[in-house]
Amino acid sequence: MNPYTIERFAVIGAGNMGSGIAQKIAAEGRPVTLVDLDDEKVQRGLGIIRKTLEKGVERRVFRPEQVEEILGRIHGTSDWSELDQVDLVVEAVFEDLEVKRGVFERLGEVCKPTAILATNTSSFYVKDLAAVTPHPERVIGLHYFYHPAMNRLVEVIGHAGSDPAAVAAAWAAQEAIGKTPIRSADAPGFVVNRYFVPWINESVRLLDEGVADIATIEWAAKKAFGVGMGPFQLMNVTGVPISLHAANTLGHELHGFYAPAAGLKAKVEAGGDWDYSGAPDETRYDAVADRLLGVVFYVCCQLVEEKVGTVEDTDIGALVGLRWPRGPFHMLNKVGAERARLLAEAAVGPHGLELPMLLRNAGPEGIPIKLVSLETRDEVHHVRLNRPAAMNALNQKSGLQFVNAVELARAEGGRGIVIESTGKAFVAGADVKFFVENLKRNTFEPIHDFAAAGQEVYRKLSGGPQPVVARVHGLALGGGAEMALACDWIVASPKAAFAFPETGIGIYPGLGGTQRLARRIGLPLAKWLVYTGEMLDAATARAIGLCDVVAPFAELDEAVTAALARGPLGDRPVPATAPGPEWQALWDFFSHHTVAAILAGEADTGDDPRLERAVKKVRQKSPHALLCAERVFDRGFTLPLEEALELELNGLREVFLHPDALEGMSALLEGRRPEFAALAAS
Ligand SMILES: NC(=O)c1ccc[n+]([C@@H]2O[C@H](COP(=O)([O-])OP(=O)(O)OC[C@H]3O[C@@H](n4cnc5c(N)ncnc54)[C@H](O)[C@@H]3O)[C@@H](O)[C@H]2O)c1
Structure with missing residues (x-):
């Protein structure tokens, strides 16, 4: 404890x-x-x-x-x-x-x-x-x-x-x-300032050396790193003396390379802000960008080699803390290890520094970034999704790493597996951009393969020899909620929230969501959640059996350990009745009314405000997606789970190739309301 x-x-x-x-x-x-x-x-x-x-x-x-x-x-x-x-x-x-x-x-x-x-x-x-x-x-x-x-x-x-x-x-x-x-680690500048401060300092050095003027350095730094504010504006905002103090500390503790540029000291002595106005000299872009990239590549590889932080945390620090659109290692891999070495060598060689082994030894595929990590403590494998800036959304890359981590953990045996994640969200579903790109190209196969692979790995999350626990500390949306559902046990924090927003973007949950949800909480309430996209807080999710335990953060890890001690899940009985009297009306409504009846306004709500609200929400969803979801719910519920999952997967083609899918997902990316096709009159 x-x-x-x-x-x-x-x-x-x-x-x-x-x-x-x-x-x-x-x-x-x-x-x-x-x-x-x-x-x-x-x-x-x-x-x-x-x-x-x-x-x-x-x-x-x-x-x-x-x-x-x-x-x-x-x-x-x-x-x-x-x-x-x-x-x-x-x-x-x-x-x-x-x-x-x-x-x-x-x-x-x-x-x-x-x-x-x-x-x-x-x-x-x-x-x-x-x-x-x-x-x-x-x-x-x-x-x-x-x-x-x-x-x-x-x-x-x-x-x-x-x-x-x-x-x-x-x-x-x-x-x-x-x-x-x-x-x-307890090291100068910790992780983020260790590379952020040299990035600023090198900008002044470029100025001192006459490589470019302030306006050009500011412009080139913004462009190369994709940031809204360049180093000079940032110094003005935070106070120029703070940058000097930070560079002094690093220089004192680490190496002369980190020591403040002469121009930075002079600026603090003179006082006032930097003037970065003026038109940039675009011919100097490469000279500036290459140097700044070289510095960041060197420092980041060095800090990882010194075990100050990991590759992943270095990138997360940039994405979340500095709001860079790409982390240093992501950029390094994009540039390629060969060129990154040249840039780093050119930037720090003159200071007498050697390249860290991590960079020297990087192969053509670059430096691996673990979007999913696997750590074993006390014979428990922790599979951690590590894309907090993207709310841990699943894409092909992270999906593949997730599969590998789960397979490795399974193969090693031990006391069990915990599925957890970094950042505010547990997992905010699948990467919609990937779907949209494929639909725009009129290709469905990659989407099918992604879903099939997803279903396959989710199958490995329950019914194995060791228990698997989902540690849901935040938002679990769509594919994230489906991931949790596929585990033996779901342990939630009070901040956990669950929702299936798919029908609102023209599709349905295709990673086992329709089938596992219906078997966990009963068909009527599963329909309610998928048709309305209603978001459940942790306590409500617990009340209807969508999660097993809710524990405060301070006790969350103990609750996970207790769930592991329960062992793998045997057969979970499928609820045949509402979880309590307060759920009866919803249970009855979604037991008796079809999507068509609800959309046509023929389903009687008896003026119950909760049912009225549900109907209103259903009507905002894609009618086509709702009908497809209803079909897999009704047919799948009568089948053994394996066959039901197959049915859900096979139905994806029809739902994805309907115009509502492209419209719904594009609207999400564009931040607007979708306009779905009305049902053809029958
Ligand atoms: N400003 C930043 O961007 C930033 C970012 C990360 C970390 N930090 C660190 O955070 C710390 C605080 O920075 P800040 O910018 O908030 O400084 P600040 O000057 O705005 O605030 C410091 C406060 O501490 C109070 N204080 C001083 N001595 C005290 C004492 N003995 N007992 C109680 N209160 C006392 C002061 O009255 C003042 O209100 C520093 O260690 C700084 O390095 C700052």
């Missing part, structure tokens, strides 16, 4: 970062104590939060009443004795080692022995702060990114003496507050 249960949070320092971190915790429904030096500073911090929330109301992210609710969960104080009951403290005071040490000494005195103490430092070692506390094993790093209430990324940093259980508990607490955690 994890001794660290995190319910109560505290944040020390109510400045830019601390107020944002506290805001996020409170917005996620958790109580948080916000501490600063005196009451005036506390009030200033609360004021920053109020202002940010009010802006959120203007942007319709929050409703006005939510502002007071969120603020109501934040208790501001300058009295440290109020920290005696908190479970996780995040320190976000000035970036000054002595000030931070003072804070950790004091936290060591006032907090309870099991409290986890975290620092948001950008440039100090976590171990140096841990050293001043009586329990260094429960000191970790939690490095957030500006603005911490909006940017999901957090680096979770254990030092050599950290208790892995404390790191795991802090990790789960980050998931609980909607963050996307990645792991970092």
